[in-house]
Amino acid sequence: MFPKLVPVPSKNMIPERDIDKPLVLECINLGITFGGLQAVENLDLAMGQTEITGLIGPNGAGKTTVFNLLTKVYQPTTGTILLNGKDIQGMDTAHVNREGIARTFQNIRLFSDLTVEENVKVGMDAQMHYNMLSSLLRLPGYWKEEKAAHERALELLSIFNMADLAGVKAGSLPYGAQRRLEIIRALATNPRLLLLDEPAAGMNPSETAELMENIRKIRDTFQIAILLIEHDMNLVMNICEGICVLNFGRVIAKGTPSEIQANPAVIEAYLGKKKEA
Amino acid sequence: MKKIKWSKTTGKNTMTYGLVILAYVVLQLFGAAGLMSSSLKGMLIPICAYVAMAISLNLTVGVLGELSLGHAGFMSVGAFCGTSTAILLQNAVPSAPLRLAISLVMGALFAAVVGFLIGIPVLRLRGDYLAIVTLAFGEIIKSIFNNLYLGVDSHGLHVSLLSDRTNLAEGGSLIIGGPMGIGGIQKIATFTAGFVLIMVTLVVVFNLVNSRAGRAIMAIRDNRIAAESIGLNITKYKMMAFVTSAALAGAAGALFAMNYSTVVANKFDFNTSILVLVFVVLGGQGNMLGSIIAAAALTILPEALREYADYRMLVYAIILILVMLATNNPTLKSWLDRLKSGRRKAKEAI
Numbered sequence: 241m242f243p244k245l246v247p248v249p250s251k252n253m254i255p256e257r258d259i260d261k262p263l264v265l266e267c268i269n270l271g272i273t274f275g276g277l278q279a280v281e282n283l284d285l286a287m288g289q290t291e292i293t294g295l296i297g298p299n300g301a302g303k304t305t306v307f308n309l310l311t312k313v314y315q316p317t318t319g320t321i322l323l324n325g326k327d328i329q330g331m332d333t334a335h336v337n338r339e340g341i342a343r344t345f346q347n348i349r350l351f352s353d354l355t356v357e358e359n360v361k362v363g364m365d366a367q368m369h370y371n372m373l374s375s376l377l378r379l380p381g382y383w384k385e386e387k388a389a390h391e392r393a394l395e396l397l398s399i400f401n402m403a404d405l406a407g408v409k410a411g412s413l414p415y416g417a418q419r420r421l422e423i424i425r426a427l428a429t430n431p432r433l434l435l436l437d438e439p440a441a442g443m444n445p446s447e448t449a450e451l452m453e454n455i456r457k458i459r460d461t462f463q464i465a466i467l468l469i470e471h472d473m474n475l476v477m478n479i480c481e482g483i484c485v486l487n488f489g490r491v492i493a494k495g496t497p498s499e500i501q502a503n504p505a506v507i508e509a510y511l512g513k514k515k516e517a
Numbered sequence: 518m519k520k521i522k523w524s525k526t527t528g529k530n531t532m533t534y535g536l537v538i539l540a541y542v543v544l545q546l547f548g549a550a551g552l553m554s555s556s557l558k559g560m561l562i563p564i565c566a567y568v569a570m571a572i573s574l575n576l577t578v579g580v581l582g583e584l585s586l587g588h589a590g591f592m593s594v595g596a597f598c599g600t601s602t603a604i605l606l607q608n609a610v611p612s613a614p615l616r617l618a619i620s621l622v623m624g625a626l627f628a629a630v631v632g633f634l635i636g637i638p639v640l641r642l643r644g645d646y647l648a649i650v651t652l653a654f655g656e657i658i659k660s661i662f663n664n665l666y667l668g669v670d671s672h673g674l675h676v677s678l679l680s681d682r683t684n685l686a687e688g689g690s691l692i693i694g695g696p697m698g699i700g701g702i703q704k705i706a707t708f709t710a711g712f713v714l715i716m717v718t719l720v721v722v723f724n725l726v727n728s729r730a731g732r733a734i735m736a737i738r739d740n741r742i743a744a745e746s747i748g749l750n751i752t753k754y755k756m757m758a759f760v761t762s763a764a765l766a767g768a769a770g771a772l773f774a775m776n777y778s779t780v781v782a783n784k785f786d787f788n789t790s791i792l793v794l795v796f797v798v799l800g801g802q803g804n805m806l807g808s809i810i811a812a813a814a815l816t817i818l819p820e821a822l823r824e825y826a827d828y829r830m831l832v833y834a835i836i837l838i839l840v841m842l843a844t845n846n847p848t849l850k851s852w853l854d855r856l857k858s859g860r861r862k863a864k865e866a867i
Contacts, residue, residue, distance in 0.1 A: 345742075365729050
């Protein structure tokens with residue numbers, strides 16, 4: 241099977257991060273092949289507990305595949321993922337979520353026939369404990385937990401000023417609100433690591449600016465790590481403490497935003513050269 | 518906003534309860550006043566059983582979102598186990614209503630067990646495949662009861678399959694006689710029992726749907742991948758819905774059977790499954806009140822059309838097609854929506 245791991249601090253690390261504390265996520269030599277195609281190869285990535293990291297790269301570089309590997313939608317063919325120092329090998333998607341990874345999707349996946357509030361509450365399922373009998377007989381446990389869930393849902397929704405939309409069907413929300421609701425739903429599962437797949441896609445500059453503020457706010461309030469895929473370089477360079485650049489499934493650069501901006505390989509593959517006057 | 522949402526679901530549920538109670542009271546009054554035809558009187562209990570069946574199937578089809586074509590199988594399990602219990606308890610429990618209640622519970626329990634066993638392989642499948650396999654299981658259950666012999670004597674219960682090898686001692690009696698089914702059932706089912714069954718079914722379904730389990734079940738229906746990503750145990754919740762649905766169908770089957778003097782396995786065949794599915798689709802998936810109305814109306818309709826016996830099935834089919842068209846026609850739907858929103862706006866203005 242997989243080689244036993246020797247803790248390798250700092251080798252994959254990007255400087256200026258909260259690396260003194262134990263890492264929330266550590267991937268070592270992560271890879272997956274589909275048929276003959278090596279979609280992700282030799283991915284080493286480490287994230288501190290309250291760190292915002294960006295995962296960037298051209299289309300088809302394997303960014304979403306990395307998310308799918310981390311959440312066990314795909315089982316990696318090589319390598320190890322450590323979550324809070326615990327190997328998540330053999331776990332399924334739901335189990336990984338309960339261990340602390342929550343995600344959003346590039347193509348929005350809400351529960352469109354449920355209301356906004358129900359979408360958030362369903363994310364809290366693992367934290368609720370009343371059983372089927374108490375729900376059928378409406379025992380006190382049911383009322384107590386439902387009330388707590390209702391209050392918590394409104395509290396989470398108010399992060400994005402969506403509390404007044406609680407009763408609206410998720411499917412009828414405008415696009416931007418659907419994206420925000422997905423983030424709130426992910427937060428409702430009480431994650432330690434939040435994966436955001438193109439959170440700013442389809443947003444206008446002012447919405448993006450607001451989103452940036454909110455991502456920071458989420459990190460500060462919940463004290464969680466955030467890994468995000470994004471094509472909006474303004475957002476990435478502004479809020480990420482570390483950036484990892486993928487191209488053809490391989491990491492071509494890692495570093496702080498300023499290092500990435502100056503890296504010739506990244507400019508070649510992704511950022512592009514400034515037009516010479 | 519939150520308050521409006523609450524009153525919306527709770528309001529609809531309350532209305533459903535209210536209408537069922539109202540229908541019960543009105544029908545009882547009609548019966549007492551002697552205004553009810555004997556044919557309608559005879560249909561009250563089957564209507565109750567079919568209504569309960571439709572609500573329970575709506576849990577699988579509308580809430581869980583999986584098409585089940587074998588729901589009559591669970592009805593069959595409930596019918597056979599329930600009536601057998603009633604016959605076995607005939608002397609032990611003299612009170613008919615109590616015996617009926619125990620029989621319905623036993624029918625529900627056995628159907629739940631069968632639902633669980635069938636659910637293990639079936640719920641791994643999706644869509645068409647699931648539908649086909651439930652159809653097969655419905656037929657398997659029918660075949661089993663067609664070949665099941667159950668007898669009782671002083672030594673206890675005797676079971677045999679394929680042929681009667683129960684070898685009952687003197688004084689023993691055969692309860693289930695293979696293709697002959699169960700004969701000599703005491704008709705202890707009453708309209709009031711049917712009404713109580715419908716109410717219990719409604720309480721179970723509504724309370725399940727408006728709980729964490731119901732939310733999870735509907736979330737899995739809406740988007741399985743997202744449901745997994747937020748840590749829901751897909752198998753557990755699907756099983757919960759499926760088994761509940763089976764148990765309720767079992768109770769309905771027991772009630773149905775105890776309205777007749779004999780019950781045979783062939784009564785609960787594929788056609789019965791489809792009939793109940795028609796109630797659900799016609800009433801609207803996830804819409805319990807719709808299921809109730811559709812089940813009642815479509816059980817009465819063939820009888821009401823008896824005078825036109827030659828055209829009965831033709832008219833029945835045409836009505837079905839028209840209702841389907843009416844409920845699925847986009848123009849009509851948008852017109853209804855506009856009507857609704859117009860009314861809501863008017864209310865808000867006030």
